Amino acid sequence: MLQSLIFDMDGTLFQTDKILELSLDDAFNHLRSLNKWDTATPIDKYREIMGVPLPKVWEALLPNHSIEAREQMDAYFLQRLVENISSGKGALYPNVKEVFRFLKENHYSIYIASNGLTEYLKAIVRYYQLDQWVTETFSIEQIESLNKSDLVKSIIKKYGITNAAVVGDRLSDINAAKDNGLVAIGCNFDFAQQHELSQADIVIDDLLELITIVPQLQRL
Structure with a gap:
């Protein structure tokens, strides 16, 4: 589950x-x-x-x-x-807040694991008020190896997670899922590369697809 x-x-x-x-x-x-x-x-x-x-x-x-x-x-x-x-010059991808709201209402925990630096991530979370849905945001700065698989492993350990999916656009995200026995959901967005996405379990073109996909994974 x-x-x-x-x-x-x-x-x-x-x-x-x-x-x-x-x-x-x-x-x-x-x-x-x-x-x-x-x-x-x-x-x-x-x-x-x-x-x-x-x-x-x-x-x-x-x-x-x-x-x-x-x-x-x-x-x-x-x-x-x-x-x-x-100063508002960035933007979230479409439907981020809608998807987060759905996940929170349906009792899923949400985490962020990023290769970005802590202050950068804090600025995004603060400006878009993501902390109303996100349990915790983790930066690669917190991991000596600078390896995203290790970062995700630290999240699993801290929160006692046994079943989860990693959602991301690059191979480091897919590997982080696979290395930790999680579902890898690849995002076919701006920086994605097809040869990397081919290694994901599921590929989406819009975050809104998660509203359909996640309940199906729940039943597996």
């Missing part, structure tokens, strides 16, 4: 695309002002690796920069993301 759903944040609940390019441009403009970058903002490269922890993002985007420079960029980027979220 399904008890809980564990959702990814970026590309699953939150339309990261709406603030991604804006915030990345802000960050690289800052780098340009320091004379440490002189070409275009690598937005396409970021899209390719979207979903990995931010330290790995900066390794990929700034391979020739020092660790210190990457850490400074990380902090500045986070600041811009939070400010852009708090």
